[in-house]
Amino acid sequence: MSGEHHGTDATLAAQVRHVEALLEERGLVDPAELDRALEAFLARASPANGSRVVARAWLDAGFRARLLADGNTALVELGLSMGGGLQEQRLKVVENTADAHNVIVCTLCSCYPIALLGPSPTWYKSEAYRSRVVREPRAVLAEFGFDLDPAVAITVWDASAETRYLVLPRRPAGTHGLDERSLAALVTRNGLIGVAAV
Amino acid sequence: MSRINDVGGMQGFAAIEEEADEPPFHSDWEAHVFAINRALMGRGVYNLDEFRDAVEQMAPQHYLDSSYYEKWLHAISTLLVRKGVVSAEEISAGQVSHD
Known part of the structure; x- marks a missing residue:
């Protein structure tokens, strides 16, 4: 605290x-x-949901395309939703590539894909993260021990009450042949926020 | 006009503190605040936009001095009074001290 x-x-x-x-x-x-x-x-809202979504996207190009086009509809394929028992929010999944990295924040309060990640960590809701990640994202990532290649562009997505974001990290090298469960185990909550590579 | 919650790009805040293996809630009361808020929104006593607005209306010093779920408790209390569910006197009868 x-x-x-x-x-x-x-x-x-x-x-x-x-x-x-x-x-x-x-x-x-x-x-x-x-x-x-x-x-x-x-029991329902846990980062395991977000990890599963990512693992499926890594394995199934069709699912990945549907997820990036319309997150809410693609979630239904995995039996998930953004409702969490209350009003459903729009989900926009943003994909990391070799030259583009994404980070999520809610500068105004604490908007977060809670149904996919569980309750957010205190740092995500802190004034320090909310104020700084939009001004100096690279320095903030470095504080998380994540030194992003300076050639990689960073986009910071500011969530709102209606739209929540989830980062689709890059699949790590050397993971060919792993099944969905093993791939999901590689994905961390911080990777889904964008303050870690995976 | 921006309010105190609109901190994006503001300078001067400290380093980010990441807590290892952070639990969803640090105290039982935080979990209760979370659950009460969901129950009240679920029953339509107020909606999410009203709730956020109530947090964001906090006086700047109070906002910055309050922990996350303390802000929620403040907003819930504000809305319960505003909606006529309880009186301000009833709410404050439980407050041992404030400041």
């Missing part, structure tokens, strides 16, 4: 219990239902 806490953890926990109790009184939330919904959400 950042140490920038306005309230202490105990104070905030007490306030959340207080608000939850008020909502329970009004019949707007049911604590047991909240727990179940949270558990189901966390």
Whole structure:
């Protein structure tokens, strides 16, 4: 955690219990239902989804073309969606190539393909990442230990409430013959955000 | 006019801190804030745009001093009062201190 806490953890926990109790009184939330919904959400929304999408795209050129043309429709082929139980957002998949690299951010808040990557890491939501990655993306990637070839152009995609982005990393060399599951295991959440190569 | 959340390109923020093996939530209360927000949007008490707007209306100093889910708690509380679900007095009755 950042140490920038306005309230202490105990104070905030007490306030959340207080608000939850008020909502329970009004019949707007049911604590047991909240727990179940949270558990189901966390089981469903995980970076494993995004990794699977990438592995399939690496193996199946037809799927890759459909994914890049219309992410939401292609996801259905894998039994996935961008809804996450709430309103569905448009998915735009951006493909890394030998001379073009992509990075995603939400400069205004924290928009993120949560259905494909799970809850976002704290750094993604930090003012530091949001302010800097659009001004000095190469320096930011270097802070993640990712020294991108200076000849490779970087595009930073700023997500919005309606449109979320996912990076399609380049398939690593020496991975011929690997099946979808083994390829998916090579893909990291940071690679899907664009702050790692894969 | 931009508000304090519009930090893209702003200079002066520190280095990015990446936490190894970060869990989805750091405390139980964060998970509850997340779940309560989804439940309220799911029930149509408010929508995502209203929620974002409530976060982005925070006073600059308060916004920058608050952790991510603290901003969410603030926005949820603001909207519950604005929508007439609870009164400001009821919300603040739970606050031990603020600042």
